[in-house]
Structures are given as C-alpha cells and as structure tokens.
Amino acid sequence: MTKPKILITGGCGYIGSHVAKLLTKKGYQVVIIDNLSATGKKIPYGKIYPIDLSEEKEIIKVLKEEKPEAVMHFAASIVVPESVAYPLKYYRNNVENTLKLLSAMEKVGIRKFVFSSSAAVYGIPDTVPVPEEAPLNPINPYGRTKAMIEEILKDLSEAGSLDYIALRYFNVAGADPEGELGPAYNQPTHLIIRALKTAKREYPYLEIYGTDYPTSDGTCIRDYIHVMDLAKAHLLALEYLMSNGKSLVLNCGYGIGFSVKEVVKTVKKVTNIDFKVVETERRPGDPPVLIADNKKIKTILSWEPEFQSLETIIKHAWDWEQKF
Numbered sequence: 001m002t003k004p005k006i007l008i009t010g011g012c013g014y015i016g017s018h019v020a021k022l023l024t025k026k027g028y029q030v031v032i033i034d035n036l037s038a039t040g041k042k043i044p045y046g047k048i049y050p051i052d053l054s055e056e057k058e059i060i061k062v063l064k065e066e067k068p069e070a071v072m073h074f075a076a077s078i079v080v081p082e083s084v085a086y087p088l089k090y091y092r093n094n095v096e097n098t099l100k101l102l103s104a105m106e107k108v109g110i111r112k113f114v115f116s117s118s119a120a121v122y123g124i125p126d127t128v129p130v131p132e133e134a135p136l137n138p139i140n141p142y143g144r145t146k147a148m149i150e151e152i153l154k155d156l157s158e159a160g161s162l163d164y165i166a167l168r169y170f171n172v173a174g175a176d177p178e179g180e181l182g183p184a185y186n187q188p189t190h191l192i193i194r195a196l197k198t199a200k201r202e203y204p205y206l207e208i209y210g211t212d213y214p215t216s217d218g219t220c221i222r223d224y225i226h227v228m229d230l231a232k233a234h235l236l237a238l239e240y241l242m243s244n245g246k247s248l249v250l251n252c253g254y255g256i257g258f259s260v261k262e263v264v265k266t267v268k269k270v271t272n273i274d275f276k277v278v279e280t281e282r283r284p285g286d287p288p289v290l291i292a293d294n295k296k297i298k299t300i301l302s303w304e305p306e307f308q309s310l311e312t313i314i315k316h317a318w319d320w321e322q323k324f
C-alpha cells in the first residue's frame with residue numbers, strides 16, 4: 001500500500017533534505033516547497049515546487065493540487081546573530097510566512113503539522129538539562145519567532161483546528177552517513193562546519209566567541225545531535241500524528257553537552273589537522289549552556305538515537321565537507 005503524501009517546506013535545506021530522503025525511503029510520497037535560498041540546489045527526492053512561502057496564493061494552489069495529509073515545516077531563517085541584526089527579516093520569514101502556511105492549510109483542510117522549533121525558545125534556562133515544561137524565555141529574535149509560533153500552534157490545537165508536534169532542536173550537526181546529503185549553507189555560521197572549513201584552510205583561523213562564560217572552560221556548552229537521528233525523530237513524530245496522536249512539544253537532543261573548546265579539540269582529532277584558533281569577544285544572543293532533557297521524546301515516541309557520538313557527528317560532517 002502506498003503511504004500518504006507529505007508536504008515538506010524547506011525540503012531542500014539541511015534538515016528538510018535528510019527528512020525528505022528518509023520519508024521517501026520509507027515509502028511516503030514527498031512534496032517539497034522550497035525557495036532554494038539556503039543552497040540554490042534541488043535535492044533528488046520528492047516533487048519540488050520552487051516557491052517562497054510568502055506567496056500565499058501559490059501555496060494554496062500546491063496544497064489543493066497535492067492534497068498532502070500532513071505538513072512538515074522546516075523553511076525558516078536560522079542564524080541567531082543575523083536575527084539580532086535584522087529582526088524584521090526573521091519576523092517576516094519565520095512568523096508571517098508560517099501564519100500564511102497555517103491559513104493555507106486551514107483553507108484546504110489539512111490538520112497535521114510538524115514544526116521545526118528550537119532550544120532557542122528557552123533562552124538561558126534555570127534547569128539543565130532543560131525539560132519541555134521550562135518557561136519560554138528567548139533572548140534573541142530567532143528564538144522569539146519560534147516561541148511565537150509555538151504559542152500560536154497551542155491556540156490552534158486547543159481550538160480544535162489542528163494537531164501538531166513542535167520539535168525543539170538542540171545543535172544539529174553531521175551529515176547523511178551514506179554521503180549523499182549534508183549541510184550546504186552558502187555562508188555557514190555554525191561551529192562544527194566553520195571548524196571543518198578552517199581545517200580545510202578555507203578560513204585562516206577559527207574564532208571562539210567568548211571564553212568568560214560561567215562554564216568549566218569558559219566557552220559555551222551545547223548538545224550536538226546528529227541530523228539523521230533528528231530526521232528519525234521527525235518520522236516518528238509524523239507516524240504519531242498519523243495514528244491520531246494529540247499535540248506535543250518535544251526536545252530533540254542527546255542530553256549531553258560539549259563546550260566550544262571540546263568541539264574544536266574533537267575536530268582536530270577527527271580530521272588529524274591542526275589549525276589556528278583565536279579567542280574573541282562573545283557573540284550577541286548566545287546562552288551559556290543548552291542541554292536537552294530528552295526523557296519525553298524517548299518515552300512517547302520511543303526514539304532511540306543511533307549516532308550519539310560527537311566523533312561520529314564530526315566524522316560524517318568531515319566526509320561530506322571533503323567532497324567540495
């Protein structure tokens with residue numbers, strides 16, 4: 001039996017593309033809406049509509065034509081410091097365009113929604129590892145856009161308009177273990193990619209943004225999760241909604257933190273390349289520590305990570321990086 005049709009916004013981007021491949025492999029029919037702004041390239045999975053989410057009429061047309069059973073919404077602007085500098089871009093792309101998508105879904109009668117949220121909704125959490133029940137207290141515009149959409153989804157769900165799962169991503173990294181997909185940003189800002197590109201001599205040195213945080217070595221601590229384990233979480237979330245599961249908010253992380261300095265050390269070890277590191281000022285909008293309490297996703301969705309090792313994450317990202 002053919003499995004249902006799923007619409008993926010941002011399906012040509014980093015996380016969306018891994019999910020599009022996984023769903024295709026599992027037999028789902030995948031339809032993608034992507035403006036190709038992140039990478040400029042289509043992926044070899046799904047039927048791709050190169051549309052921007054701001055084009056509401058076009059979105060309605062695609063939804064009417066394809067009639068997907070669920071929407072997975074990845075398309076967004078995602079760079080924290082950019083959101084601090086250009087907040088309006090973030091409120092337009094992440095809030096206004098998501099509202100347009102939700103209105104289009106309502107018009108066409110689509111009632112299942114998987115949302116890419118972020119650990120950035122917590123801001124500087126009081127409890128570490130942070131549980132989903134912690135207050136939403138984002139400290140940058142990017143995090144605020146994700147928190148706003150979560151609030152909107154809660155209202156819609158309570159009004160009986162849809163069921164949703166908001167997945168709060170911690171620090172997504174790594175690449176498809178089969179070497180076909182990987183991070184492909186035009187201007188990468190994320191730590192692991194920048195460190196690998198420094199190892200490749202694309203940059204003369206790697207900057208460490210801040211060494212005076214209240215952590216053991218003074219650098220920020222993050223919970224790095226392999227993109228394929230995150231893709232699997234999306235598949236489980238989708239299956240849960242398809243079997244009439246009710247709305248949920250779930251952290252996606254391993255519950256283990258690494259400091260920036262530990263990541264740099266592991267990148268040097270995996271690549272076997274030494275490179276110059278320069279300690280600079282703090283970057284605006286960075287919370288000191290973000291680590292997931294992942295009990296809820298493990299219990300409710302029976303999610304079991306397969307690639308839970310910083311070395312494996314970096315190794316897969318390095319394999320991908322060396323293709324270019």
Ligand code: UDP
Nearest residue numbers: 080189190191194207208209220260283286
């Ligand atoms: N970071 C850094 N140098 C870089 C990129 C990032 O020191 O070139 C730090 C950043 O300040 C943060 C951590 O690495 O503390 C993770 O940043 P990233 O941008 O990868 O993810 P974020 O946590 O902002 O989503």
